[in-house]
Amino acid sequence: xxxxxxxxxxxxxxxxxxxxxxxxxxxxxxxxxxxxxxxxxxxxxxxxxxxxxxxxxxxxxxxxxxxxxxxxxxxxxxxxxxxxxxxxxxxxxxxxxxxxxxxxxxxxxxxxxxxxxxxxxxxxxxxxxxxxxxxxxxxxxxxxxxxxxxxxxxxxxxxxxxxxxxxxxxxxxxxxxxxxxxxxxxxxxxxxxxxxxxxxxxxxxxxxxxxxxxxxxxxxxxxxxxxxxxxxxxxxxxxxxxxxxxxxxxxxxxxxxxxxxxxxxxxxxxxxxxxxxxxxxxxxxxxxxxxxxxxxxxxxxxxxxxxxxxxxxxxxxxxxxxxxxxxxxxxxxxxxxxxxxxxxxxxxxxxxxxxxx
Amino acid sequence: xxxxxxxxxxxxxxxxxxxxxxxxxxxxxxxxxxxxxxxxxxxxxxxxxxxxxxxxxxxxxxxxxxxxxxxxxxxxxxxxxxxxxxxxxxxxxxxxxxxxxxxxxxxxxxxxxxxxxxxxxxxxxxxxxxxxxxxxxxxxxxxxxxxxxxxxxxxxxxxxxxxxxxxxxxxxxxxxxxxxxxxxxx
Numbered sequence: 001x002x003x004x005x006x007x008x009x010x011x012x013x014x015x016x017x018x019x020x021x022x023x024x025x026x027x028x029x030x031x032x033x034x035x036x037x038x039x040x041x042x043x044x045x046x047x048x049x050x051x052x053x054x055x056x057x058x059x060x061x062x063x064x065x066x067x068x069x070x071x072x073x074x075x076x077x078x079x080x081x082x083x084x085x086x087x088x089x090x091x092x093x094x095x096x097x098x099x100x101x102x103x104x105x106x107x108x109x110x111x112x113x114x115x116x117x118x119x120x121x122x123x124x125x126x127x128x129x130x131x132x133x134x135x136x137x138x139x140x141x142x143x144x145x146x147x148x149x150x151x152x153x154x155x156x157x158x159x160x161x162x163x164x165x166x167x168x169x170x171x172x173x174x175x176x177x178x179x180x181x182x183x184x185x186x187x188x189x190x191x192x193x194x195x196x197x198x199x200x201x202x203x204x205x206x207x208x209x210x211x212x213x214x215x216x217x218x219x220x221x222x223x224x225x226x227x228x229x230x231x232x233x234x235x236x237x238x239x240x241x242x243x244x245x246x247x248x249x250x251x252x253x254x255x256x257x258x259x260x261x262x263x264x265x266x267x268x269x270x271x272x273x274x275x276x277x278x279x280x281x282x283x284x285x286x287x288x289x290x291x292x293x294x295x296x297x298x299x300x301x302x303x304x305x306x307x308x309x310x311x312x313x314x315x316x317x318x319x320x321x322x323x324x325x326x327x328x329x330x331x332x333x334x335x336x337x338x339x340x341x342x343x344x345x346x347x348x349x350x351x352x353x354x355x356x357x
Numbered sequence: 358x359x360x361x362x363x364x365x366x367x368x369x370x371x372x373x374x375x376x377x378x379x380x381x382x383x384x385x386x387x388x389x390x391x392x393x394x395x396x397x398x399x400x401x402x403x404x405x406x407x408x409x410x411x412x413x414x415x416x417x418x419x420x421x422x423x424x425x426x427x428x429x430x431x432x433x434x435x436x437x438x439x440x441x442x443x444x445x446x447x448x449x450x451x452x453x454x455x456x457x458x459x460x461x462x463x464x465x466x467x468x469x470x471x472x473x474x475x476x477x478x479x480x481x482x483x484x485x486x487x488x489x490x491x492x493x494x495x496x497x498x499x500x501x502x503x504x505x506x507x508x509x510x511x512x513x514x515x516x517x518x519x520x521x522x523x524x525x526x527x528x529x530x531x532x533x534x535x536x537x538x539x540x541x542x543x
Contacts, residue, residue: 011525015499017506046532050500053481054474055392057401059384064377067409071373074414 001029006036014043245297249306250352252287252294256313257348259283263320264336264345274326281327284320291317309351312342361425368416376416380409383426386502387433393497394437395444396486404440408433423511430504430512434494441490477538484534488527495520496527 006029012018013026030037263280295310319335339345359378367375387408392401411432419428485493494513498504506517513520 011528012521015506043528046528046535047500049477049535050481052474052477053501054478055389056478057388057392057398059381059388059405063384063402063406064380067380067406067413068373068377070406070410071376071413074410 001025003029003033003036006030006033007039010036010040011043014040014047245301245303249294249298249310252290253309253348253352255283256287256291256317257345257352259287259320260316260339260345260348263332264339273329275329275332276325277320277323277327277332278325280320281323281325284317288314288317288321306351309347312344313348316342316344362421365416365419365425368413376413379412379425383429384409386426387429390430390497390502391433391437393485393501394434394490394493395440396482400440404433404436408436411436424508427504427508427511430498430502430508434512438490480535480538481531484531487534488530491515492523492527492530495523496531499524 006026009018009022009026013023016023018026030040259280263277291310291314295307295314298304298306298310316335316339319338323331323335361379364375364379368379384405388401388405391404391408392398395401395404408429412429415432419425485497488496491513495509495515498509498512499506504512506520509515509520510517515523
């Protein structure tokens with residue numbers, strides 16, 4: 001062993017912290033190296049001096065009596081124990097010694113609350129800014145590279161609705177899978193909506209041809225004119241777009257309109273034949289909760305037009321939501337009749353349109 | 358019969374006499390360590406009492422495999438540190454060479470050694486008080502209490518590497534401070 005190896009370990013050697021092998025190597029080196037041996041001797045000498053150090057303290061029976069008295073006191077006051085522990089914990093936490101200072105802790109708590117409140121306020125501000133920009137983004141997304149004048153043609157309305165449906169499917173692939181597995185005809189209807197417009201009649205399947213009249217959305221003027229009892233007397237009082245709330249209503253109306261049109265397209269071979277409406281039922285349940293929430297909001301805001309529309313929509317959604325998975329055709333037809341009577345699909349399209357514009 | 362584990366078990370079972378034995382066995386090293394840390398006799402006594410009261414209160418939390426002395430030194434370290442922090446806030450200066458402290462002894466040395474030992478004690482106390490808190494703690498535990506590196510790491514929460522460094526620097530600093538006395542003595 002060399003001195004360079006020995007010297008860094010010499011304190012540990014003197015402290016008896018080295019393993020047997022390393023100790024033996026150091027001892028062998030010290031026996032041959034005078035400089036390192038001197039260093040070790042100096043350390044040993046220091047230890048001898050420190051060993052002679054005497055403190056002017058003593059432990060007396062009186063001290064034990066004090067300790068015992070304190071322990072007895074704590075035993076008699078069991079409620080004081082957790083409090084004392086809490087004080088100790090806080091004292092340790094804030095490094096304040098045994099004297100816990102409520103004022104300092106209170107100040108720290110106030111600072112913490114203030115910082116938390118500021119973070120929440122900033123997060124909300126950021127959230128509302130994002131929501132305020134969403135309607136504009138929605139308009140842009142719904143009609144990419146289209147001038148504002150031509151974007152609200154009937155075909156565009158239908159395409160917009162399908163865009164929403166596609167967005168929903170992309171956002172919720174699980175639901176898409178369920179729909180594909182359980183309601184093959186529904187999937188066909190949904191995916192063939194665009195195909196109906198693009199394909200000539202000769203290339204359409206009989207099923208597509210049968211569905212075609214229902215799938216074509218009415219013209220804007222027709223839709224407005226047909227929104228009789230829902231929009232009656234309130235067409236002129238449709239509230240102007242009002243930030244995120246109007247956007248929410250418009251989105252909801254679009255989704256509900258899409259659902260109702262999908263439901264309306266369901267056909268059975270006979271009145272007693274069962275129809276698979278599991279997808280519509282699930283969708284109706286989801287929309288129902290949103291509808292209730294939005295209707296209450298609309299009522300609270302005094303938005304009578306939206307409240308009336310949502311109020312009309314609600315029982316229809318409720319009826320669809322309560323249908324069995326394999327619904328009887330007559331039950332489905334009954335709901336369709338009510339939809340037709342209320343002209344709810346057109347009214348929903350108008351509402352979506354007004355908000356979008 | 359009176360091993361540490363027996364005493365702990367008996368104390369946990371409510372035998373206060375067993376805890377008195379623990380006090381008698383460990384109070385001396387604990388108060389010495391606290392005194393090295395805080396440098397005041399009365400305060401060290403008070404903190405030693407606090408250490409044992411806390412130990413009694415928390416004895417249920419002592420792990421089976423933990424050494425009692427290590428655990429007690431750990432509590433003593435916390436108690437002493439809390440006091441030192443509190444005292445720093447009050448900007449009170451530690452007076453290690455207080456005359457009243459030096460007047461009290463638990464052993465009576467021979468008359469010819471008295472002055473030498475008194476001087477030695479004063480020098481060491483003064484040198485200790487000049488070390489920073491971490492170094493003072495490690496030095497006291499290793500040199501005066503003969504705790505192993507592993508035990509010191511458990512008591513202080515320091516890594517072995519840090520405590521080796523602190524110990525080396527504390528030794529060097531102490532050597533520098535007491536060297537004149539060592540040369541006279543030799």
